[in-house]
Amino acid sequence: MTTDEAVCRRQVSGDAFDACHVARLSFEPRYFAAVAIVLASTLAPPLASQLGAVIEAPAVVALQPRPFSYRLAGEFTRDGRPLSAPLRIAQLDRTLTIMIHQVTVADYERCVRDRGCLRIPHDSSDQPVVKVNWQDATAYAAWLSRQLGAAYRLPTDEEWAFAAGSRFSVDEFPDGAVDPGRRMLQLYEFEIDRGAPFDAAPRAIGGFGANENGIFDFAGNVWEWTDTCYVHHASRATGAETAIANCGVRVVEGRHRTYMSDFIRDPRTGGCAVGKPPLNLGFRLVRA
């Protein structure tokens, strides 16, 4: 098994993007080569009639690409020393069509009834579905795509950041001491200070209001899965650069960015060794 296969062996196939495939592409001397992605066209015709009820397309908003400030995801080192993730000006390579609400309990239950999704215990139907892992979210996207005859998927981290706009936190642990003890202490304080000022009980959809793009509930008490893999970027003064992706861990976005194993439903038990883990895990989708 090659290293690429090893780090990607947990990648889920299906209409989710095959990160392992891209991981094996040749690497240009830039951190991120813009790689053209074509989603596998495995879309079945709408099956709504079989359910006896029409599945409505989720409310979306279309955002035209324009430059935005973006903190790259993943861990970065230079010559072995930890670095803050670089802050860059980015621009999406196409129009972003994204749901204005998080997927709700009621939405998710339709998928469960249709045997497209695993049953998750929940409280109120008008709340965002929580305690879902990345696999649940991608299963829902696959089901919705089949129902509606259009390709829905989780947003990439870049897409999430662009849509979230002012609700995207570019806050990042600053380049600090090289002394491992000092850095450990600084990171600890940093994590303590960015706890969410909310309690964990999900609110009804819209409970955290809309951002400037008319999209609701970004950076409330429900963090959202993205499709972006956890990557370790290493660079050397010699110019050598490597980026190793672990697609068994995905970027999770919300009041702060974090990384979660894709099978975790309760972030309190699957998150950071120190600092505040997300309060809840939910998701919203983009339409390709």
Add this chain to the structure above:
Amino acid sequence: MITEKSAFTENGSMSRRSVVLLGALLPTLCSSAAAMADELDLPRERIAPMAPPFVHPHEQSTSKGPKIVEFSLTVEEKRLTLDDQGTSIHAMTFNGSVPGPMMVVHEGDYVEVTLINPGTNSFAHNVDFHAATGALGGGALTLVNPGEQTVLRFKATRTGVFIYHCAPGGDMIPWHVVSGMSGVVMVLPRKGLTDRNGNPLHYDRVYYVGENDFYVPRDEKGKFKSYASAADGYADTMEVMRKLVPTHVVFNGRVGALTGKNALTARVGETVLIVHSEANRDSRPHMIGGHGDYVWETGKFSNPPETDLETWFIRGGSAGAALYTFRQPGIYAYLTHNLIEAVELGATAQFKVEGPWNDDLMTQVEPPEAIGTQVRAVPRTTAQYDH
């Protein structure tokens, strides 16, 4: 008379003089021990105990003679939140904290405790001192109903760290203990702590970590229940207790009581004495990234301390003490090394240690990087970047 009683139950303390005065006015409230106190011609010291993890100031060794050391414990029945999800119980506490305060004396001193059960409480309480000899550790002499108080004096004949806990009889014993009613008495040798060769050992800081196991009933949906009163929750709680599987195992009364902003602190080069108690159940303290330099695993200082331990064992119903000098800065997790209980149920504390890093003790020779230099991978990207 009423006025005076209210005054000292409010502030939880009173002078020796007021005990004698009240003894004359209210003979039924005073034990015979209080009357006998006058027979001892020893100096007295009144100590204001501190809430854990902190410990009241004390001498580590003393050249003076024995004295009578006075403490007061006021039983406070109160609601206690156990975790960040707001799970709560009707706790029973000594002086409002879980665990109760640590009380430090020297071998040969007399510990004189005023146990106060304010009239606002619902239950009878007492206290059993494992450091004491006779009368069920004092439990048989100290049962106080709401609105009563008592004074017990015992001689600290053995050195070490010893549990004290409420033990009001029958099912009430485990129930009161797992509702929070335990603490520690530390009896230091008059000459202070020593290693196995009799060389003196000192500490710069002392922390008291009290571990508690809680048994919170759940509803049909699996959610933790709360009750209007402790009595309302009693039957359900006993049912969970009898299965012996705690819902929470925590340090100092709640998940996260000793982490984050409440993390314990030290500096490189400082020596810390960590006293660890569990009044009901076994535990396995471990310092991730550190050790126990000198550990009195059974907590009794007349035995030589073990050295260089990785993990030590606290028998349920006992306290142990570990002495450690921090040699490296950073974050240390101090936890029970049943990691399920530490991570899932809460029994984790953290130390923040400041100071210079020692490369000789540890160096990251190569950071995590690709195996070989040619292996490269690119994650999915949907954007372009200006560099």
